[in-house]
Amino acid sequence: xxxxxxxxxxxxxLVLAFTSILFVAHAQDSSGAGLTIGFAQTGSESxxxxxxxxxxxxxxxxxxxxxLFSDGQQKQENQIAALRSFIAQGVDAIILAPIxxxxxxxxxxxxxxxxxxxxxxxxxxxxxxxxxxTRVASDFVYEGRLAGAWLATATADRASCNVVELYGxxxxxxAIDRATGFADAIALFPQIQIIASQSGDFTRSGGKTVMxxxxxxxxxxxxxxxxxxxxxxxxxxxxxxxxxxxxxxVDILTVSVDATNDELQMLIDGKANATVLLSPYMGGPAxxxxxxxxxxxxxxxxxxxPSAMYFQDTAAAELANRTGG
Ligand code: GYE
Numbered sequence: 001x002x003x004x005x006x007x008x009x010x011x012x013x014l015v016l017a018f019t020s021i022l023f024v025a026h027a028q029d030s031s032g033a034g035l036t037i038g039f040a041q042t043g044s045e046s047x048x049x050x051x052x053x054x055x056x057x058x059x060x061x062x063x064x065x066x067x068l069f070s071d072g073q074q075k076q077e078n079q080i081a082a083l084r085s086f087i088a089q090g091v092d093a094i095i096l097a098p099i100x101x102x103x104x105x106x107x108x109x110x111x112x113x114x115x116x117x118x119x120x121x122x123x124x125x126x127x128x129x130x131x132x133x134t135r136v137a138s139d140f141v142y143e144g145r146l147a148g149a150w151l152a153t154a155t156a157d158r159a160s161c162n163v164v165e166l167y168g169x170x171x172x173x174x175a176i177d178r179a180t181g182f183a184d185a186i187a188l189f190p191q192i193q194i195i196a197s198q199s200g201d202f203t204r205s206g207g208k209t210v211m212x213x214x215x216x217x218x219x220x221x222x223x224x225x226x227x228x229x230x231x232x233x234x235x236x237x238x239x240x241x242x243x244x245x246x247x248x249x250v251d252i253l254t255v256s257v258d259a260t261n262d263e264l265q266m267l268i269d270g271k272a273n274a275t276v277l278l279s280p281y282m283g284g285p286a287x288x289x290x291x292x293x294x295x296x297x298x299x300x301x302x303x304x305x306p307s308a309m310y311f312q313d314t315a316a317a318e319l320a321n322r323t324g325g
């Protein structure tokens with residue numbers, strides 16, 4: 001009789017343990033139902049940024065997350081104000097896509113004081129990593145290296161190759177890191193030199209203006225290639241080249257970053273040579289990281305999204321794949 005009771009209570013303990021395991025597992029599944037997350041976006045400077053915003057919204061909806069969206073309109077002060085308003089509203093978590101690297105310490109500390117977790121997405125910050133739970137991003141240095149390595153291969157039979165660089169937003173981590181990665185890669189090939197570099201602020205109009213000034217301040221026939229920190233600046237530069245009677249991708253080689261649909265079309269049309277993919281689908285992993293964190297999980301300091309490269313002969317298949325065509 002006694003052993004029977006013992007057996008029953010042991011069974012009860014087992015059942016309880018098992019259900020609590022199930023409960024924990026359930027708490028960490030992909031449902032974000034009931035969570036309110038504030039998202040401070042940089043603005044809408046590029047086609048990639050629009051794709052990223054749209055992906056953030058649809059991924060939130062798919063996971064049942066109530067996303068509060070703030071468009072920073074390219075100003076850090078607007079983003080800081082958005083964070084303060086999210087803190088005042090008592091959101092469950094904040095996602096910050098920072099425009100520049102520096103200047104976030106105070107507001108991140110305010111979120112920490114209010115015990116609201118902050119996740120950094122896309123561009124990086126220089127703030128103390130203990131002030132945010134993780135960062136979801138791609139490796140911008142690697143993207144620059146891929147671009148440089150591609151150019152080295154494409155110009156392997158040339159005695160020299162002078163490059164003009166369309167630099168991203170000054171002080172932003174992708175501009176700093178892509179420039180570093182590209183410079184690292186071409187350092188192995190002394191015949192490749194950057195002869196001019198100027199910021200086009202990641203915008204189409206900025207890229208066009210900078211390319212126009214390059215083309216008028218030097219002999220265009222001495223320019224071998226353009227490295228643009230994003231597709232939009234390159235698309236502006238392509239316009240500038242065409243208006244100046246230069247055939248892009250033939251007279252001047254191009255390599256850029258993002259692989260937006262518009263840029264894939266440029267590759268298909270033979271107006272560009274290569275682009276490095278920056279995935280806009282970072283919302284899913286970011287929301288999941290927040291759910292895991294709130295469920296008590298330890299997060300890695302960086303959650304990386306993978307990259308890829310597209311060329312004139314692979315762009316059509318990728319575009320068809322995206323548009324279901
Ligand atoms: O490449 C560019 C955008 O922050 C890495 O920002 C991102 C960059 C992206 O505007 O198109």
